[in-house]
Amino acid sequence: MSEDTETMPIEDYLAQGGQLTSPANVPPRYRGELLRLMASFVDSELAASAGFADTINTAPGITARIAACKITLEKADHAGRVLDLMGDFGADQGRYATQHPWADRLPRDAALGQARHGADMRLAVFHYPIEGWVDAVVMNVLQGLAAGVTLDEMARVSYAPLADVFRAIAPRERRHTELGVTGLAEIAATEAGRAEAKASVVYWRPRVADSFGSLASARFETQKRFGLRHRPNEALLADWTAQVQATLAPLGLD
């Protein structure tokens, strides 16, 4: 970091695919959108971790129990890594992490759609309660696939330290989904298990789909201009839809 004369406006630089590297060189509006995006990720990971913690005790067997522990642990860790970056911008990390009751959930039949709810920025899907082990596994698989699609998109984010974090955590998030798919295959091996899983798929599928946000989003254009996003919500949703079908069909759950 130092200075020179042959520069260009930061907006042009971003529009041409440039990356920013520290709080010192981000423009104000970029700062706002970037922090919002990071807060949404942190809140979703903390809420996901908190929600999954309860499922540890419903896990059938030690392997399943360890998988649930691992997911609970690593989602909190991923939140911490992004919160560290928010700290570079001045966020009070200690207060932030305890700011909201991350384990709080709404009733199962609440109808949030795509709207955020309450005081934190978690995706709406993390406001719905998980009911039992099978439900947890199904939610983890569907939401895990969604996280995979989102992380592919976010690994190109123009704030380089954040892109680095997303690239580092993507393989671990992918592993969470793989653990889920293994668990789901075991569940779907019996008729009773398959029926229960199917009911959970019916419940979670539209709710996870909603987390891709509104189609033709106005905010997307702003984020795209800043290089914070690249592909529209529609494209991400289509990727996820295809992946869900490819994952569920072999298990007889589609």
Added chain:
Amino acid sequence: MARFHSLDVVDVRKETRDAVVVTLKPRGEDAALFDFTQGQYLTFRRKFDEDELRRSYSICAGKGDGLLKVGIKRVDGGAFSTWANEELTAGTTLEAMPPMGRFFTPIEPEAARNYLGFAGGSGITPVLSIIKTVLAAEPRSTFTLVYANRQISSIMFREELEDLKNRYLGRLSIVHVLESEAQDIDLFTGRVDAEKCAALFRTWIDLPSISTAFICGPEPMMLAIAGALKEHGLAEAQIKFELFASGQPGRARKRAVSAEATASNSTTEATVTLDGATRSFRMPKEGQSLLDAALSANIDAPYACKAGVCSTCRAKVLEGETEMAVNHALEDYEVRQGYVLTCQCFPLSDKVVVSYDQ
């Protein structure tokens, strides 16, 4: 939140006509805090008249050098860099935050990697820190530096780089590209653009053998190089950037606040600018934050925690008076410049003008 600490200036050395290298020593109790990683930078603060200026400069020392050094190149109209080049002397005390930045890859002593670095002008500073550290701490790794400058006389750390080349024989190669001085080989004259990169990758640099590329320089150069690296097969994760802090104004702008006569109304005329669009609306002085009022007026203002913790909703008050109920995220100097957390901000005057764009 990071805090400032006093550092003693033990040496100021003229590196080129318009750049100095400043050697700093943390006070005993702060030594561990300033134990930097190669490629990081220090943020300094200093008062110029009544304005506090903050400027970031990269560390140019290697991790094992046992010294803390930064390179400061003078920019036209830059208050801090001019002061550092003309007036700063040994014995002065500077205030700096502990090292920050992520322009590095972890050192693995056993690794045998080939690194590639591109530096434009004073962009050499963090790259030099990386070169020194890698050569000393990863004995089997090599480094290739492409270093762009206007002319020979403006090359920072020219001698030091030559010394490193001799000390680590065969492990450091340097390609100087000079914009306005002809050299024997045409390839080494001109700007480092996509075409130049392609030519370098054909003849001088074996890109498939490179593990990580570091780029630090002005924006157009970084775009051109990053584009060329990707086009020739390097993955996004293999490219590390450090951008010049060019967005920083030379001088801190003063807070423009008109201390309005004591307010008498129970509502305020609020004017809010976001993404270049300005809207006005009336809001109560009590019971509703500026952020909530803006959101109710269908302004898509950024926010996250709504608790004064995350700083997402930061904006600048250009006119009028406000107060913040809670502030866990803005520093004193930001508040003095007029920044507020709009989720915690309530108007006191009959009119407030606020911008999310500044």
